[in-house]
Amino acid sequence: MTTVDPTPRTYPFSAPDRLRLDPFYAELRKQEPVSRVQLPYGEAAWLATRHSDVRTVFADPRFSRAATVGKDEPRARPNPQQTGILTMDPPEHTRLRKLVAKAFTARRVEQLRPRAQRIADDLSRAMRRSGPPLDLVEEFALPLPITVICELLGVPYEDRTDFRVWSDAFLSTSKLSEQQVNDYIGQMRAYMAGLVEQRRERPADDLLSALIQARDEQDKLSETELLDLSVGLLVAGHETTATQIPNFVYVLLTHPEELEWLRADPDRIPAAVEELMRFVPLGVNAAFPRYALEDVELGGVLIRAGEPVLASLASANRDESVFEEADRLDLRRDSNSHIGFGHGPHHCLGAQLARMELQVALGTLLRDFENLRLAVEEPDVSWKTGMLVRGPRDLPVTW
Template structure:
């Protein structure tokens, strides 16, 4: 299957939660293949689990190099800094400043409050009655509320930063000018909020970052603004997308859903399997550049060449996962790479896990008979974004609880 000409990538438009079958073919026959994205350098694409972990974890692959190169990407705008474009030791320095807020112990302290928020949102759905838009009425406000309270961002401003956050995830939904405009507005908003917190500090992550900046000189003002903005966007967008994704998958796999309803102790395990099974990204992104010649999957990647990793393809690797195309909520195998791997492993993975567990448990217990209001075909899907998921998903349930 080896080809000398790079393939156009993404291979096809992301449809619902379907993964292009070419990934499976490449994983078997050409695990490291040449691809050309709409913008930037030609790249290698890694599709196997072990190769993915190598590229994501080996220090010979650099994220910071994208700031000096024409990064392969799906949109015209280039990377402009932040935690996701750093290598150690700078990346380590900044990550340590916020990592304490996202430890398993700290996240567990947030569980009761998160459960309270989830139940309050379901109360509202029950009061208004079915059908309800799961996205607007539950999936979005749950993680937005949590991250606002954790970071110290006014929930009342959510309409603004929800619009601006599209700039971080848009491929074709927004024009390059809109992406630049929204990004600047988000950064300006965060800079103003930081100035307010300096005058009136609070018990939140933003105040802690300000203290680290002003008292210990551990990060620059620009680093702090970008870091806080990144936490705000990442802290709600992906989880808000995965909640309806998970519900969609469960409703279209009734046998697995019945098993979960019968044993809610399976929820943590179910979240891990759904993280493995759901291809959240519309394509591979965040390339790493080889800083020296490195062999990956039997292929020599030359110094200066970028490699993209398909997490979705790696999570369907049959050499690691038995029957990888099958959803199995009782699966107990190798860890998925849905949250990434290596230095850039998702900082908020524990928070996301907790929120997803609570979301599923609350929906299944409070809304018996949860189902599509009409049919799965009526779900409206996001377009032109780096992540895939429902834009609107009407659901119904049985009776009042």
């Protein structure tokens, strides 16, 4: 077994700096791949930084998400969220995941691609009519995934201003006060409960109606689970993709040689999306700890039963033993076993949808804006603060 310093390091190791991954992760991967850390709230935890160890934490049933319930789990914000599908293990997790998984299969998502493309085309035309400069976040990155998830789930698009505000409650670390977080979550749940009742009276051809049918006619989930699932799908279905679109554009605009190589052949976009998923460290820190159900050796360290473990996706995706020149953006990368969408039972349910939307977004922007560039100096780009994810608050562009 490896000897580890028992004194936990303060984590995150530094304040988020644009899309720069703290170089200390690289030191840990080499010297101390499983180490002790202390987040702002909750008990101390182990942190896994290597690709293989991160995959183990996410996939090995000896590490449990359900065991976080009732624990003072390591977290970046004061209010723990210990309900819903993200705090379940199989078979309960599998039961709920199956209810919505068929809406997010590769085949079903490809059927949605033409509609996503029409939405992107409409947004692009509106951008060109308005003329530069404009905010890519507000005018393109947000409305594309919001429209798609609203139509898929059955949520009125005209209510987007409200649920966009409420969604921050699920990702805030310090942007919102604890009272605001609780208020916004309560408002989001009340809103979704009202939609559920509307669909009960007037079912439609959407995912929310299908979930209600599974609840009322097939007794496959409880009312609380129905509400948790619906809220989670609405938030997760737009928030991360709406953040990754400007993240990806920012990276490409600041890597002009890679951008020109991509622009030369649109067929390269799917592979480029995979490399951008690997390269961009979306999370400010590792989140969603697992608790060891028994003593487990991980990376040469003994994790005792009952101890929490965090696994860093961002660090795993920069593991030099897996990715050649891991800190370099390389859209030509042939082998890309990134885990940007997670791994194991909790692998992102909407991964195929996100991939499609990101491909459509980049393809549309590269096709319609040949001279797309930042409308401000790169250091003047404004970034989100006090959130679990990193990305531009707004992204002024011109062409």
